[in-house]
Amino acid sequence: MSEMPKAYDPKAVEAPLFESWTAGRYFEQSVVEGVSPFSIVIPPPNVTGSLHMGHALNNTIQDVVIRRSRMTGRPTRWIVGTDHAGIATQNKVEQKLAAEGLSRRDVGRERFIEMCWEWRAEHGSTIISQLKAMGCSCDYSDEHFTMDPGYQQAVRKVFVDWFNKGLIYRGKRIINWCPRCSTALSDIEVEHEDLDSHLWHLRYPLKEPVGAVDHVVVATTRPETMLGDTCVAVHPDDERYTALIGSMVVLPLLGREIPIVADEHVDPAFGTGAVKVTPAHDPNDFEIGERHGCPKINVMAADATITAEGGPYEGLDRYEARTRVVSDLEEAGLLVKTDDHLHSVGHCYRCHTVIEPWLSDQWFVDMKPLAAPAIQAVRDGRVVFHPKRWENVYYHWMENIRDWCVSRQLWWGHQIPVFYCDACGEMTASETDLTSCSACGGEVRQDPDVLDTWFSSQLWPFATLGWPERTPELDYFYPTGVLSTARDILFLWVARMVVSGMYFNDGEIPFRDVIIHPTVFNAEGRRMSKSLGTGIDPLDLMEHYGADGMRFGLMLQTTGNQDIKFAEDKLASSRNFANKIWNASRFVLMNVDEDYVPGEPEAATVADAWILSRLAGLASAVDEGLLTYQFGEVARALYDFFWNEFCDWYIELSKSRLAAGAAEGASDEAKAARLTVQRNLVFVLDTALRLLHPMMPFVTEEIWRRLPLSPEASSDSLMVAAWPDPSALARLADEGAERSIGRLIEIVTGVRAVRARYSLSPKQGIRVEFKTASEGDNRWLEAEFGLIHQLAGISEFIAGVDTVQPAHAAAFVAAGVEVYIPLEGLVDFAAERTRVGGELEGTRAELEKLDRKLSNEGFLAKAAPEIVEKDRAKAAGLRDTVASLQAQLLELAE
């Protein structure tokens, strides 16, 4: 067994361990007939991506769940891969071209796509190697990509199927257009932001005056769109305007004559109650235009410059056009006023350019009928969200779902498998490429657009398992167990996976539990973002704290309710925690003899019974906590157990027996006792390392492999060692031992406090006198004196029910026992009086409160009996304490 260095060094350990896991093929999982599996599909990171804090958190969560499952012996597989990320990847390659002064059109579609593949080959594995650095136990032997040939086939099948069923259709609609990416976006790819802007009031002259009225004033936030106005709408019941309905106005600047129409959509209370209607540039206006048969004039080109329809404004950028239109109107005396106005402006979620509502031909998925079963699956509890409140968000969106615009005017992605025949106008969706028209045999051309990246991502849980082939993997691993993700892709991805997963798998859901994890914000509470420079690089964190330190630090901060305002000090604690475990293990291993024989743990002493009982409690808390995804609680329980119970107390409590058994001329009994302690130390460490392994895989594995375990308990890797079974460990529970050690800790702590107060050197032995309440307590103290002696440095003691407080003694009450420590010449009586007085006051106040409660009839009548009993016992204890503190005060007064 190699020597353990004094400090845990993650860098020396992590890479070789990961190598050994890969070599051992522990990440891989094939079909095991007759055994129920557990699987997770990783949310595929973009090939363009590199690890950020959100990934770090999400993948730690998944790895924790996966590693626990694997250790229980269940066939477990974490399916990994990347997403082709249409817009993001295309942007990267376009940037590369731009550096050479080229655009994608310069190189052509075919070459451009080739370059995307090259880019992927070069950069696409970055994030995968970062996942490995984190220790994520994905099945890397079977990595997927949303543009793999098989995956492409799956996408085409889905498209063709929905097309043939009429669930995908082509339509000319107002969609969200990003002029920079030059593509349509779905509604949920638009991020709205409230911006300070203006509400311009424009005067539109009537062609013929109606009575005294010769104009109408409209209000708009986008004056440049007036170039495309084809009517003005007012509410039919708005008396201000009823006389004008049917009249014509002359559109300023262009001179076009357009009608005034009545439409229920108009809100008379907003603006002037008259609305300029631009059917080609606003979804509402589109509807109004449809209702009144108004033409749709598109005044904007794909790059958001004004088209020829804009007459003199042709060629201007939309914002230049806005400025010009406003100033020209003002000059013409047609600008009535300009109000400040806060309004919500849509931005592209990829490049943050302001979105233009734009009329164009696009493909849509009819989501309503598809959503219904997916809603039902959550209602039935077949899919469960954690935390549960996200289900309401899901319902709200799904029940109000709108058609999904799935076509994108990009080159990188799944090209829409629709073939047009220019000769006969036939339109065919086909899983295979067509060269000729199925109707007339004429030449066909494929739709040039590609599909929304999310259209392919939605197939991830089954396309990665070989669908549409009915593979053994698909049969076995689908549905997956858990889907863990950030909340911002709840609609973009999660909901759509439920929809398509159920549709294409005979109604079978894609995953049972959905974990919506917290969002990671930086210390200032701002979203971590690379472009804002507000992010922290997980690789830097791993450099400083080790992969385990980062993982555990994140787990400590993960709770169901609150987002994470990233606290780096938690990572420092976690790194220290790893080091603590390392050194505790070093202690254990240093105290295991060459000829140590592994064996069962044994509660030979109260201390043994106590730690075994605590261990049983830990196992059950960790197991239960992981099954309910309470990561923060589990992390704290592990931390607390290892540090505060195992290291601070059990190891200390074990030292005397270890030493006695190793001493020269030790008796056989002492030697046997030493062996028992060794076995207990090894057992507790072994079990606790197993429980900690999912969160801290590296340090636990490194230590665990050094443990002297029996062949049955051992294996080549902790990764595949047996997960502690809480119900089997429950036999170790021992309430009496827990109570007993609890009291011992109280007394030891009290004595140490006296030591600290009077600066007594730890080496200085002290005499302690106990006044107990019963003979039982005396026997208990005598029995445990060895431990108290060792931990508190007591050289001699007496215990009795009639002990009297010695003169010049520090005194306190702990665990129902009065403790006196004679300190001739050392006690500062004034200070002691103040301290005891303060304690007395506090105790009295507490007692008074409790007495009031206990004399309250309502309480006695209605509270649970065990609560009343507990409070009575507590009051009795407090009364004793008050009495002894009073006695002490009297003593100190002399």
Place this chain on the structure above:
RNA sequence: GGGCGCUUAGCUCAGGGGGAGAGCACUUCCUUGACGCGGAAGGGGUCAGAGGUUCAAAUCCUCUAGCGCCCACCA
């Protein structure tokens, strides 16, 4: 406009009807053979505010204030 979450120690946060907790920071002491990435002992909080329910409220309900987020066809 609708909805959700948060407000607890100097900081970051757990807890969630019956004893106010952790980590970090702070104070004092300790070169104790597992660990100074450590040990021991401490100080520090009207659990945002106001009402209500209850024998009992940090915890449940209502309202208020502040912060953050999501949804919505807010010309």
